[in-house]
Amino acid sequence: MNIAIIGAGNVGRALATSFSRAGHAVIVASRDPEHSAAVASAAHGRAAANNAEAAAAADVVVLAVPPDSLESVAAEIRSAVHGKVVIDPTNRMSFGSSGPTMELAESNSERLAVLLPEARIVKAFNTLFASRQIDPIADGVQLDGFVAGDDAQAKSTVVALVSSIGLNPIDVGPLSRAQQLEQLAFLNIALNITANGTWTSGWRLVGAPSTVAVAVAA
Numbered sequence: 001m002n003i004a005i006i007g008a009g010n011v012g013r014a015l016a017t018s019f020s021r022a023g024h025a026v027i028v029a030s031r032d033p034e035h036s037a038a039v040a041s042a043a044h045g046r047a048a049a050n051n052a053e054a055a056a057a058a059d060v061v062v063l064a065v066p067p068d069s070l071e072s073v074a075a076e077i078r079s080a081v082h083g084k085v086v087i088d089p090t091n092r093m094s095f096g097s098s099g100p101t102m103e104l105a106e107s108n109s110e111r112l113a114v115l116l117p118e119a120r121i122v123k124a125f126n127t128l129f130a131s132r133q134i135d136p137i138a139d140g141v142q143l144d145g146f147v148a149g150d151d152a153q154a155k156s157t158v159v160a161l162v163s164s165i166g167l168n169p170i171d172v173g174p175l176s177r178a179q180q181l182e183q184l185a186f187l188n189i190a191l192n193i194t195a196n197g198t199w200t201s202g203w204r205l206v207g208a209p210s211t212v213a214v215a216v217a218a
């Protein structure tokens, strides 16, 4: 698969590395050409001159950027992602007087679907720390890669991608389930902040009902 990764931070680097290791071709873009070049080179991929160029060159686009950047990135790639799968791994949180908090509101992914109506948005990878996007086995347990989206074909593409990097794919339903996936991620983040964790914990749903087990295309 040809995958564009927009964002060259923790997640951009981790997913570029894992996708490349799994045999996918990666093209990386970010605001700073030095950052994208460094990530692309470490992952044996290539860097794009800008976000639109990366999106145009790929079948699947991953937005590994802070949620506040989704609007501007969407504006830049809109014409390049018609009909394409766009993966949203973003999370959101803020800090209140008693520590990390999260508003119960529309998910980042639902907001993104409004910004990119011609693209097929899928939520994935947000519940995994970058450390686990690279190494999906925690304490000997293969972690889950939860996937939510409204387009069945797009979801099955992402399920195959999730599986290709060593995660156990779980289809959690429509894109509106991204609300719960962002909350699941928030819980893990908040625990690591408040307990001074090592940012390596992850989720595995034990005894998952068979309806959520998904077939992975060969």
Ligand SMILES: NC(=O)c1ccc[n+]([C@@H]2O[C@H](COP(=O)([O-])OP(=O)(O)OC[C@H]3O[C@@H](n4cnc5c(N)ncnc54)[C@H](OP(=O)(O)O)[C@@H]3O)[C@@H](O)[C@H]2O)c1
Pocket (backbone or CB within 6 Å): 006, 007, 008, 009, 010, 011, 012, 029, 030, 031, 032, 033, 035, 036, 051, 063, 064, 065, 066, 067, 069, 072, 073, 089, 090, 091, 092, 125, 126, 127, 128, 129, 130, 131
């Ligand atoms: N860190 C984790 O373990 C983790 C796990 C799951 C999900 N997430 C989510 O994934 C997203 C990225 O997290 P992160 O930890 O990778 O953040 P990060 O290390 O701060 O990296 C963010 C990247 O986004 C790039 N960026 C920002 N605005 C951009 C724009 N307009 N166009 C192109 N690139 C832009 C930055 O580019 P420059 O460096 O060039 O400025 C930077 O490379 C966040 O939404 C986060 O909630 C994080």
